[in-house]
Amino acid sequence: MGSNLLFAFTTSAQGLLWGMFALLLGQVFSDASTTKGVTFGLFGLLYIIRMGTDATNLSLGWFNPLSWVYLAFPYVKGHENWTSIILTFSLSLILLVISYFLELKRDVGAGYLPEGQGRAQGKKALFGFPGLILSLEKKMILGCLIGSFVLGLVYGSMFGQMDQFISNNKTVKEIFVGNETAASAIRGNFMVTLFSILSILVAAFGVVLLIKMVGEERRNRLEALYALPLSRAKVYFTYVLTAIFSVIVAQFLALLGIFIEQLGNENVLSFTEIMKSGMIWLVAVIFVLAILSLLMGLVPRFADVIWVYLGFLLFMTYLGKLLNLPKWLENLSIYSQIPKLPVEKMNLPTVSLILILALVLILIGYKAYERRDLIIG
Known part of the structure; x- marks a missing residue:
């Protein structure tokens, strides 16, 4: 108690x-x-x-x-x-x-901090909607990209600690000395867990960027922009593509940080091996953003539900197997469908299907957004 x-x-x-x-x-x-x-x-x-x-x-x-x-x-x-x-x-x-x-x-x-004085004349990039969005979000995007790289450096240091654990722990050493396959399996499973959790953090960054569209809509800012010759397609796909491109760069920088930090270890992983095992999780990240795109198009007032799903993904990644939860519940996590490189082999048909479904969800979300009324207040 x-x-x-x-x-x-x-x-x-x-x-x-x-x-x-x-x-x-x-x-x-x-x-x-x-x-x-x-x-x-x-x-x-x-x-x-x-x-x-x-x-x-x-x-x-x-x-x-x-x-x-x-x-x-x-x-x-x-x-x-x-x-x-x-x-x-x-x-x-x-x-x-x-x-x-x-x-x-x-x-x-x-x-208490004074707001910065604006420029006397706007940049040329501000005359286009994509340039406006990048200008408004550049500080947050830059901060998250730097944070992703630093987080990768921190995670990269764990590889050295894992190698020390295998070599210094008497029991583990007795089990795995001379058994490179077993040691590689431990290292591979460690990579799977580490990269999947890292990608969930990157997905949260993408969600923050993409859900801004609904936030701006609730503040009636998009309504003023639509008074100009601006199509809904341009608004929708600018937000979607900005989020997708940003998470790709963020995941790459995080993996680059991991690669750089673990270079001094005894068992150094190659750049290709880290990138292949880490970038595959972007498939799940893009699918999460696709679900959010669908919510923003169909039920924008409930777009925040995506945070519940992200929490579910984190819970299943951390504790799903330990708690021996039902298989159907595990299958609700898109992360359970991603090939766990390098432990498992690449499953190109599954990966392709997930990406196709993500594209379909994004397009359905756009069609719904194109036809629905804007949120007022």
Whole structure:
């Protein structure tokens, strides 16, 4: 009972803490988009720092609020620690108080950081809709691309730790010494898990980019643009293609980071092997974006449901096999249909079918978007 309560408090306390971080940053910046981007950026930075402290010195995690969630050690008999919960709620309260006083002294609709002055004359790229979208989203796209590369560097360091684990652990060494096939299987399964989780994070980046179309529509900004000679096809496919191209580059940069970081290891993976095993997951990412495209065309008010599916994908990737869940539930995850390179062989018919289905969903979404009314408010 005590461990269950501790676990519940660790998750809920972290949710409250990051809500308070967003509240504080909402006072600093004048628009929700920047606030959201900086909050996710801070979360990503602390996540990367946490991965480093987990691998080197666990005690350093006490200086990172994101590490407090596991330093409570729920379900570890004799090591349950409520200190991290107290720290999390205390920091949340401090952030709430600071946000309150900042809110009292700022103007409505304004932030503490001054907004940058616009150019006297717009760039030529802004005269086209694709250029406008890239101009509005370039900071977030650039930040996510850099974050993907850094995340790849962090993940790449894990390959060296895995090799050390195989060579230094006495039991594992006895099992796998002289058995290169078994050692390769462990390394291959590690790559499958790592690359699939990485691609889910990249998919979340693509969803944020693509769902912006619905966000702009709800704010009645697209309605003003449609007063110009602008087709719905151009709007729809600009958002879709921007998201797809961005996730491809993000996945590539993450894998490039992994390749560079693991170059100093004893068993170095080739650039081709990493790219083949990692880029295949883009098929699943594109399918997720295709589902979102369909939702935006048919039921735009429920487009946020895609986050539920992404959460389901992450859950199945992490715990699906451990919990021995029903096969039909596993099949609901598009990730279960992707060939697990290099453990499995390439399945070109399956991959082709998924990409064709994704294209069909995108086209159906466009047809629905072309015929439906715009969201008002």
